[in-house]
Amino acid sequence: MLTMDNIVREGHPALREVAKPLTFPLSEEERTLAHEMMAFLENSQDPDISEEYGLRAGVGLAAPQLAIPKRMIAVLIPGEYEDDPPELKAVMVNPKIVSHSVENICLKDGEGCLSVDRDVPGFVVRHTRITVTYQDINGKTFKKRFKEYPAIVLQHEIDHLNGIMFYDHINKENPLNLDDDVKILG
Template identity: 50%
Template structure:
């Protein structure tokens, strides 16, 4: 089971590396890593388990955050209609996106970043992601709102990009033109 001690922090070189593609079919070790990423985000949202193991709540986690430089992510979040979006994917890619942008009104956070970094993070309002599930089967997911933002955040980790890289350095709360504000 992954704990907060396993999650590397901002400044660690692995967080700035381009992660490697996972060879499919996945090895037993890669399956175990992928499943443990999803297990962490699910457990971190359960207050009893989170308290018992000292887990910081999260809605997504990428393999580079546990010092594994491979293209694997897990997301466990409720969508706009309260539907559960729960995926663990190998080699996820954004294959299409909206022109329209979106951002979280409260800003973004990250399990690898201990301090709060204020500012708007411009993202695409809608994305289509293609990847491979734990069984190595191809999946294609259309996302909008918070789930779309979460997937973009985690895929950024696979490319060595941190959420705060997107924040306007001169004016962190500069309004993002034609963007949807998501209040979550």
């Protein structure tokens, strides 16, 4: 079982590496990694398990956050209500943003990251809508559109595959400055 001890923190060189694409069929080790990453997200969102193991709640996890330089992410975005099915639950192999909107969006309270143990004030401006291509763990290819919160989460995780941290997007001079046309979510 993955815990917070398995997640590397800012300053670790793995977080600044560009991850390598995976080839199919995935190895048994890579398939296990996919399952463990999703299990971590599920456990982190379960109040009892997260408290017992000291897990911070997460909606996304990228392999580089485990010091594994491979292009794999897991996302688990809860539905609006507790009994809803997940809005998005997927392990994505070799995800790539192939198009995006001109409109931009950001979270009202900024972004957080399992690899960052501090609050980083500032708006992280992202594309409101994105189209992503990826494979599942069996090699089946998908092309899907995402908007608003799921799009923000995916951009955050795909950035990890490219050695980019969320705070790299924050305006260094004025972290709380936003263009008038940026939608604020939350």
